[in-house]
Amino acid sequence: MKKLSVLLATLASLIIFGGHLASANDTDSKFDVEVEKNEHQRDQSVSWYDLKMNPNESTTLKLKLTNRDSTASTFDLVASQAVTGTGMTMTASDPIAKVQNAVIPSLRLGSQTLTMDAPSVTINPGETKEVTAHVQMPDRQLPGSWLGGFYVQKRVASRASNGYTNQFSYLAYVQLSNTDAVTKADLSLHKVSYTEQGQSGKVNIALQNDKQGYVANATSSVAVRQKGQSNNEVVYNQSKQSIANGSIFTYQVPTKKLSAGKTYVADITIHDVKNNLTWHWSKEFKTSALLPVTGWVNNSPLTRNYHWLWWLLLIPLWIWWFLIWRKNRKMVDIIEIVSGARYERRVSYKVYKQMLKDGIVVILKDK
Numbered sequence: 588m589k590k591l592s593v594l595l596a597t598l599a600s601l602i603i604f605g606g607h608l609a610s611a612n613d614t615d616s617k618f619d620v621e622v623e624k625n626e627h628q629r630d631q632s633v634s635w636y637d638l639k640m641n642p643n644e645s646t647t648l649k650l651k652l653t654n655r656d657s658t659a660s661t662f663d664l665v666a667s668q669a670v671t672g673t674g675m676t677m678t679a680s681d682p683i684a685k686v687q688n689a690v691i692p693s694l695r696l697g698s699q700t701l702t703m704d705a706p707s708v709t710i711n712p713g714e715t716k717e718v719t720a721h722v723q724m725p726d727r728q729l730p731g732s733w734l735g736g737f738y739v740q741k742r743v744a745s746r747a748s749n750g751y752t753n754q755f756s757y758l759a760y761v762q763l764s765n766t767d768a769v770t771k772a773d774l775s776l777h778k779v780s781y782t783e784q785g786q787s788g789k790v791n792i793a794l795q796n797d798k799q800g801y802v803a804n805a806t807s808s809v810a811v812r813q814k815g816q817s818n819n820e821v822v823y824n825q826s827k828q829s830i831a832n833g834s835i836f837t838y839q840v841p842t843k844k845l846s847a848g849k850t851y852v853a854d855i856t857i858h859d860v861k862n863n864l865t866w867h868w869s870k871e872f873k874t875s876a877l878l879p880v881t882g883w884v885n886n887s888p889l890t891r892n893y894h895w896l897w898w899l900l901l902i903p904l905w906i907w908w909f910l911i912w913r914k915n916r917k918m919v920d921i922i923e924i925v926s927g928a929r930y931e932r933r934v935s936y937k938v939y940k941q942m943l944k945d946g947i948v949v950i951l952k953d954k
Contacts (some may be wrong), residue, residue: 606762608816616755617769618660618710618741620653629767635760636737640724642765648720648737650759654710661709663744666701667832668694669734669760671796673839675807675857677829679736679758690834694733694799699723701735701761724763731770733763734832770800771862772775772830777874779853781845788845790853790872792838802830804860809840814850814871848876922949 616926624631627638627646636648654660667679670689683698704719720737740756777793790811807826811821821842830836845851855868917936922929934942 602778605851613654614922617654617656618662618755618757619653619655620739620757620759621653622696622759623651624651629764631649635762637762637764638722639764639767640722642724642728643726644724646722648722648759648761650718650737650739651715652708652710652718652739653715654712657712658744659709659711661707662718663707663740663742664703664705664718664720665705665736665738665740666698667736667738667758669736669801669834671829671834671836673837675825675828675830675836675838677801677804677831677834678880679734679760679831680738680740680756682818689835689878690831691795691799691835693798694833695954696725696733700725700733700763701737720761722761722763724765729763729799731763731764732832733799734800734801735763737760770860771864772796772800772802772832772858773798774830774866776855776866776868776870779855779870781842781851781872781874783844786844788842790842792840792853792855794836794838796830796832796834799832801832802828802859802862804828806858806860807838808856810854811840811842811845812852812854813846814852820851845874847874849874903943940950 604837617682620638622634625636625638625646625648627640627644628636629639630637638646640646652662665680665682667681668683668686669677669679670681670686672678683701685696687697689940700723702721702723703720708718718739718912723740737759738756740754740760743754766804773796775795775797777795778791779792782791790809792809806826807824807828809821809823812819821840822949823840823842835923850871850873853868853870853872855870856865857867858865914936918933919939920933921939921942922931923942924930
């Protein structure tokens with residue numbers, strides 16, 4: 588078995604899947620991870636778990652963690668499922684239960700698909716410990732593959748003096764399949780919208796991968812122009828992007844501020860480099876005519892930092908409600924005339940108004 592440092596292992600996942608190591612500075616992680624190959628491993632050349640298993644079959648996955656730090660370190664362990672972020676990059680760091688709404692229904696297999704023996708492990712200096720996860724295949728055939736991860740993050744003990752905190756993590760992807768057949772992704776566009784933040788904006792492109800296959804290396808191009816115009820106001824090109832299996836996500840494209848109350852056209856092209864697949868859409872979207880108002884509400888220091896201003900604006904409403912409430916609770920003396928007879932009694936002001944509305948002969952008694 589090949590022993591990999593955290594940086595090298597994560598670099599491998601970056602090349603294959605577009606994953607990344609989160610760190611404030613490029614310094615030593617001070618821990619190593621050794622991936623133990625599994626009997627169901629399909630591709631022996633990769634440093635992650637590519638498992639071919641039958642429905643309802645189970646297996647155990649093992650990693651060896653070595654702490655090279657001078658003090659004991661605690662590592663958080665997460666069984667995750669791959670999703671796609673707003674920058675159209677695949678990630679697998681959140682618990683499976685947390686991201687079920689971010690994948691198509693056929694891939695919502697539940698948290699039992701991949702589980703950890705423990706949520707964390709503490710390792711003494713120079714010590715190596717084995718951590719395990721368990722795979723439970725669903726009792727039905729997968730029409731593609733499920734992609735998740737064995738995610739390890741070193742817990743931060745203290746904040747650095749410069750205000751930044753180094754965080755190191757390791758991700759061993761876990762791909763589960765029933766067959767050797769490769770399922771390719773197939774993207775569909777749901778909606779395009781626009782939001783404004785400060786002196787810039789974002790075009791929000793709601794996409795869905797309809798298949799149980801991923802895109803490992805994608806390029807994208809987004810051009811935005813006002814409807815009826817030929818010149819593009821925004822052109823945004825990106826490469827080395829990735830899309831998770833069956834992922835439901837919003838790709839956010841940064842733009843300049845767009846004009847309020849206008850119709851724009853977004854030309855969107857996404858290309859799967861490995862499988863030579865291209866998706867293209869031309870979609871209209873409208874910017875709100877209230878952008879000057881909503882933009883001020885979202886960005887003004889008054890509304891962003893001074894919540895007391897909103898409470899102050901509500902004071903007239905509170906006063907009005909209090910006066911109505913007090914009036915309805917007020918007791919009044921009335922003279923009620925029934926069949927020529929006069930009856931004196933005390934009722935609430937609300938009851939008195941209702942009696943008048945019902946046509947009952949009643950006189951408000953002078954004090």
